[in-house]
Amino acid sequence: MKTFFHVSDIGDLGAALDEARQVKATPFAWKHLGENKTIMLVFFNSSLRTRLSSQKAALNLGMNPIVLNIGQDSWKLETEMGVVMDGDRSEHLREAIPVMTSYCDIIGIRSFAGLSDRESDYNEPILSQFIQYGHKPVISLESATVHPCQAFADLITIEEYRRKKRPKVVMTWAPHPKALPQAVPNSFAEWMNAADVDFVITQPQGYELDPRFAGNARIEYDQMKALEGADFVYAKNWSCPGVTDPSKYGQILSKDMGWTVDERHMAVTDNAYFMHCLPVRRNMIVSDSVIDAPTSLVIPEAANRVVSAQVVMKRMLESL
Ligand code: SN0
Secondary structure (H helix, E strand, C coil): EEECCCHHHCCCHHHHHHHHHHHHCCCCEEEEECCCCCCEEEECCCHHHHHHHHHHHHHCCEEEEEEEEECCCCCCCEEECCCCCCCCCCHHHHHHHHHHCCCCCEEECCCCCCCHHHHHHHHHHHHHHHHHCCHHHHHHHHCCCCCCHHHHHHHHHHHHHHHCCCCCCEEEEECCCCCCCCCHHHHHHHHHHHHHCCCEEECCCCCCCCCCHHCCEEEEEECCHHHCCCCCEEEEEECCCCCHHHHHHHCCCCCCHHCCCCCHHHHHCCEEEECCCCCCCEEEEHHHHCCCCCCCCCHHHHHHHHHHHHHHHHHHHHHE
16 A cells, blocks of 8 residues: 555455454454564644554554654745745755655655645545655645545444444534634534434535535535434535635635534434544533543544554554
């Protein structure tokens, strides 16, 4: 495996889930695989789970992780081509990438969407440069449009907790004070569309995800109707994807607190489990009562981030 951005990179989902089960049961069984191998984890943005779970996964495989926080531990990096570098950015990505990849065997990148230029974000400019100039396997640790390590962990969690062969999974938009990227909902939609689940997306008008990710998912604008009979409720905020109106890209179109997932919403589900990728704004995205209930899966979901990262790194090591 040379890249991990899309569900297609992992191949057969049944095989990937079997491998996840093995990795979870015997995390140290491939300790030899990463011997004398180095993974570099490069963060342009903040992280808690991704940083720690990626390091833990690498250590389980016997690999050495190196973590770099751009702009804090490193020079500030210029990412645009053809600019006169007379500002505060001391080094260009064009040099920094081949330098960084000369020190490692696999590289993981976190670089959030800028949320001002839809076309630029959806071309994944930073990830593309790492592929073009790095010549090493690349993992998206949440880039402009995708967060595949999260979506794979979400699928592993749904597989572990499902009580039906084909559960109903509802992804609901929820309010947030800040404009957030679409990477998490994009990847969740992409992975759920590929999995054997009944997948529904509910959101206010204007929040339609890019069709490359929403695919053929059922869209229901009435949140309560969407949640009826759900087995899993996956809450997430995202800013306007700008599909119908590109001038609104990255904007907050609604802060309607009626969409905050609370007991009233959970009451119409089939005793659904609650999921969220974290970090979560309590009593904005979800009420305390729902996230603190025994049906909340936010902690097991976060724990599975080690498993998803480890399967991906294992496969990359096997194909070096
Ligand atoms: C990020 C996002 O893409 O929504 C990372 C999620 C894994 N979330 C945030 O930036 C939340 C920041 C906040 O202030 O709540």
